[in-house]
Amino acid sequence: MTAYLLRRFLSMLATMLVVGIVVFFVIRSVPGDVTSALLGQDATPQQIEDLRRRLNLDQPWPAQFAAWFGGVVRGDLGNSTYMRIPVLQALAQRLEPTAMLALAATLVAVTLGIGLGVIAAVRHGTVTDYAVMVVAMLGLSLPTFWLGLLMIMLFAVTLQWLPAAGYGALSDGVGRTVRYLVMPAVALGFSQAAVIARMTRASLLDALGEDFVRTAKSKGLPPARVVLRHALRNALLPVLTVIGLSIATLAGGVVVTETVFNIPGAGRLVIESVQRRDYPVLQGAVIAVAAVYALINLLVDLSYLALDPRVRYS
Amino acid sequence: MVRHTTKRSAGILAVAILVLASLFGLAFAQGGAAAPGTPVSGGTLRVAITGDPPTLDPHTSTAVIVLEIASHVSEYLYARDAGGTVTPMLAAALPTISADGLTYTIPVREGVVFHDGSSLDAGDVVDSLDRWRRLGFGKGVLAGATIAAADDHTVVITLPAPVGILTGVLGWTEGAAVIYSSEQIAAIGDSPNDAPIGTGPYRLAEWTRGQEVVLERFDGYVGLTDAPSGDAGAKNAYLDTIRFIAVSDAATRQAGLESGEYDVNYRAAASDLEYMNASDSMYAWLMRPGYNYIALINHASPVMQDLKLRQAIQAAIDVYPLMLGAFGDDAVFALTPTIVPAEYGPMANTTAGAELYDQHDAVKAMQLLSESNYDGQTIRWITSRDFDYQYRGTLIAVDQTDAIGLTSEIIVRDWATTVATRADPTAWDIFIGNFTIAPEPEMISYLNPTYLNGYTGSDEYAALLAELKTTADPDRRVAIWSDAQAAFYEDAGAIQMANTFLVNGYASDVHVEARYFLFQAWNTWKE
Numbered sequence: 001m002t003a004y005l006l007r008r009f010l011s012m013l014a015t016m017l018v019v020g021i022v023v024f025f026v027i028r029s030v031p032g033d034v035t036s037a038l039l040g041q042d043a044t045p046q047q048i049e050d051l052r053r054r055l056n057l058d059q060p061w062p063a064q065f066a067a068w069f070g071g072v073v074r075g076d077l078g079n080s081t082y083m084r085i086p087v088l089q090a091l092a093q094r095l096e097p098t099a100m101l102a103l104a105a106t107l108v109a110v111t112l113g114i115g116l117g118v119i120a121a122v123r124h125g126t127v128t129d130y131a132v133m134v135v136a137m138l139g140l141s142l143p144t145f146w147l148g149l150l151m152i153m154l155f156a157v158t159l160q161w162l163p164a165a166g167y168g169a170l171s172d173g174v175g176r177t178v179r180y181l182v183m184p185a186v187a188l189g190f191s192q193a194a195v196i197a198r199m200t201r202a203s204l205l206d207a208l209g210e211d212f213v214r215t216a217k218s219k220g221l222p223p224a225r226v227v228l229r230h231a232l233r234n235a236l237l238p239v240l241t242v243i244g245l246s247i248a249t250l251a252g253g254v255v256v257t258e259t260v261f262n263i264p265g266a267g268r269l270v271i272e273s274v275q276r277r278d279y280p281v282l283q284g285a286v287i288a289v290a291a292v293y294a295l296i297n298l299l300v301d302l303s304y305l306a307l308d309p310r311v312r313y314s
Numbered sequence: 315m316v317r318h319t320t321k322r323s324a325g326i327l328a329v330a331i332l333v334l335a336s337l338f339g340l341a342f343a344q345g346g347a348a349a350p351g352t353p354v355s356g357g358t359l360r361v362a363i364t365g366d367p368p369t370l371d372p373h374t375s376t377a378v379i380v381l382e383i384a385s386h387v388s389e390y391l392y393a394r395d396a397g398g399t400v401t402p403m404l405a406a407a408l409p410t411i412s413a414d415g416l417t418y419t420i421p422v423r424e425g426v427v428f429h430d431g432s433s434l435d436a437g438d439v440v441d442s443l444d445r446w447r448r449l450g451f452g453k454g455v456l457a458g459a460t461i462a463a464a465d466d467h468t469v470v471i472t473l474p475a476p477v478g479i480l481t482g483v484l485g486w487t488e489g490a491a492v493i494y495s496s497e498q499i500a501a502i503g504d505s506p507n508d509a510p511i512g513t514g515p516y517r518l519a520e521w522t523r524g525q526e527v528v529l530e531r532f533d534g535y536v537g538l539t540d541a542p543s544g545d546a547g548a549k550n551a552y553l554d555t556i557r558f559i560a561v562s563d564a565a566t567r568q569a570g571l572e573s574g575e576y577d578v579n580y581r582a583a584a585s586d587l588e589y590m591n592a593s594d595s596m597y598a599w600l601m602r603p604g605y606n607y608i609a610l611i612n613h614a615s616p617v618m619q620d621l622k623l624r625q626a627i628q629a630a631i632d633v634y635p636l637m638l639g640a641f642g643d644d645a646v647f648a649l650t651p652t653i654v655p656a657e658y659g660p661m662a663n664t665t666a667g668a669e670l671y672d673q674h675d676a677v678k679a680m681q682l683l684s685e686s687n688y689d690g691q692t693i694r695w696i697t698s699r700d701f702d703y704q705y706r707g708t709l710i711a712v713d714q715t716d717a718i719g720l721t722s723e724i725i726v727r728d729w730a731t732t733v734a735t736r737a738d739p740t741a742w743d744i745f746i747g748n749f750t751i752a753p754e755p756e757m758i759s760y761l762n763p764t765y766l767n768g769y770t771g772s773d774e775y776a777a778l779l780a781e782l783k784t785t786a787d788p789d790r791r792v793a794i795w796s797d798a799q800a801a802f803y804e805d806a807g808a809i810q811m812a813n814t815f816l817v818n819g820y821a822s823d824v825h826v827e828a829r830y831f832l833f834q835a836w837n838t839w840k841e
Binding site for chain 2: 037039040041043046048080082084090149152259261269271272277
């Protein structure tokens with residue numbers, strides 16, 4: 001097991017390295033650099049040239065790569081050329097909002113998805129089943145930004161129940177954080193809830209037709225226990241894979257959701273860095289996202305161990 | 315059971331309707347705007363801005379958002395009042411100019427203190443102007459000049475050749491010559507000043523990069539006592555705190571204004587103008603003059619060096635439908651042939667060259683085209699959908715010019731790529747967009763040969779501009795610029811279309827004593 005974990009860790013490092021190298025050259029092949037964002041539209045070509053020189057953007061790519069990679073090896077991702085703070089600091093500042101949003105959205109997606117999936121499976125073929133599947137289809141079809149804007153119009157502008165935008169830091173109280181997260185978490189989690197609900201329904205329907213379920217029923221166990229303890233647990237393996245993929249997909253949705261709800265998170269930082277051509281932040285952020293993906297994959301693989309005793313990693 | 319459920323559902327529905335109705339009622343009851351009364355001190359103004367500023371140092375950036383935040387913290391020697399007249403701010407009086415126009419003696423106000431408690435003196439001004447010359451707009455007007463302190467509160471600038479606009483530039487906002495203390499300049503060098511210590515009515519309390527800039531009232535502020543006017547006069551700091559919150563999405567800024575999350579929607583969408591003006595809980599303010607919306611011509615491109623071709627395009631453009639299509643509401647622009655807007659004072663001119671403005675004469679355009687050397691080359695219009703008004707204006711312009719026989723290609727890129735492409739003289743021919751305007755032609759980028767479109771102009775225009783640059787006499791300047799503007803039109807240096815205004819949305823309980831064309835939160839209070 002230790003050897004397996006070590007192997008996975010090394011492969012994570014290799015992945016991040018490859019991602020870092022690719023993103024370094026890809027973003028530089030796109031026209032534009034940070035000078036236009038820093039200097040404003042009326043800067044003269046001379047001012048732009050001077051700034052490019054000060055930021056070493058006039059250096060050949062291999063020289064820029066050597067400087068950046070040398071820092072990465074020492075654990076230094078460099079400084080943001082736009083914000084003039086270390087990349088690690090910029091990412092760390094944005095970590096809490098994104099982590100909380102992803103966590104809350106996952107909670108919404110998993111709770112809603114599994115709950116609706118179980119209801120649909122248990123009420124298979126009834127109006128409830130069809131209604132749940134319609135809701136699921138709706139969740140899959142609605143773009144996150146549109147759902148977010150609708151929620152802002154209803155709950156923030158019209159009813160004024162929830163704040164329209166922003167983020168409440170945990171240090172200011174959990175209640176405030178929750179108030180700010182309700183709408184974005186639902187907007188972001190809803191589409192993934194739909195995916196999870198459909199998978200849960202299908203998987204649970206299969207499990208409910210298995211012999212062990214019939215045995216459990218014939219033993220006289222209460223229906224809820226049969227479904228939740230026996231059938232659902234066995235149906236969860238494929239659902240877990242979908243949940244893992246959903247969390248990864250959420251990372252993409254986070255970018256849009258953070259923009260719509262003005263959450264100062266890592267997703268918005270990536271968008272802003274692309275627009276500004278803030279290379280060091282973009283490189284650091286992409287490496288960080290790659291690390292998160294790899295970590296989620298590892299955690300999903302490890303969770304199979306807990307759910308299925310037959311699974312062994314060596 | 316079914317009946318019971320139905321009854322219960324009906325009950326819940328009724329309660330929900332009542333709750334919603336009462337909430338709507340409450341919302342409308344709260345919507346009434348109180349009449350502005352006597353200014354009151356206190357409170358926090360939450361301004362939703364379009365994004366994190368690149369710096370708070372106008373020496374190193376011409377971005378408008380930089381100045382609009384930094385001007386609360388840092389001040390400059392002179393300022394312009396609502397009529398465009400330059401008046402003293404940190405200077406005690408207008409400069410005394412020697413007869414040969416080479417020596418400017420500027421008295422510096424006494425008793426002014428920086429936010430760190432140190433006093434302003436001539437040494438601070440010298441070091442600040444020197445830094446501004448090294449890094450910013452001062453490079454153009456103070457090149458080769460000697461800047462020295464004659465005594466503790468007198469600065470003497472000695473120029474190698476007369477500069478027509480020096481006083482005006484020292485009181486201009488974009489890329490402003492703000493004054494920092496010598497100690498701070500020694501500490502920061504040429505790096506952008508991200509924690510400015512100025513003399514303004516507000517001091518920087520906190521800047522969380524990417525999130526918000528927080529300013530607090532500076533109780534030691536020593537301001538002027540003249541009535542507020544434009545950028546000049548008294549700066550009353552009624553508000554305790556100003557929070558500039560980065561909100562990149564326009565719809566979110568507007569929703570935040572409507573829900574009470576923000577007090578100001580900085581740069582509201584033109585499409586929200588009518589709605590805001592009809593509302594009791596908010597109002598829109600048009601900041602005019604905002605920009606000049608023009609077709610910038612790349613004079614370094616071989617095809618665009620053909621005068622007849624440029625004149626053909628100029629003759630073909632029908633400005634009103636183009637502007638309406640680009641902006642969607644004619645309340646946010648004004649058609650005008652004057653390149654320097656009327657709001658900026660005497661250099662405005664609505665007659666010189668005006669016969670060549672907004673001709674929308676297809677017959678004349680085709681005639682000019684037939685006289686040109688144009689033989690079907692593709693005209694490359696570069697634009698970006700990041701700013702819809704650029705893209706839509708370009709589409710309409712292409713439609714209008716294709717109608718006279720041009721062949722066009724529209725190159726659509728994201729904004730950063732557009733800027734980069736525009737810097738390559740071989741990659742584009744025409745760009746349509748908003749450009750910063752100023753009281754003096756030398757301060758308008760696209761009128762000068764140092765800008766990226768490489769415009770040196772006809773011999774007549776170049777000679778007039780050269781004369782203008784060394785002329786300080788106001789009447790003479792007006793006369794020269796009148797001829798130069800006519801020559802610019804004749805040469806089709808760029809295609810003038812309109813002034814476009816910026817829309818800011820305010821909550822009804824926010825009152826402003828005096829407004830400028832830029833956002834200011836001094837002389838502003840909340841009920």
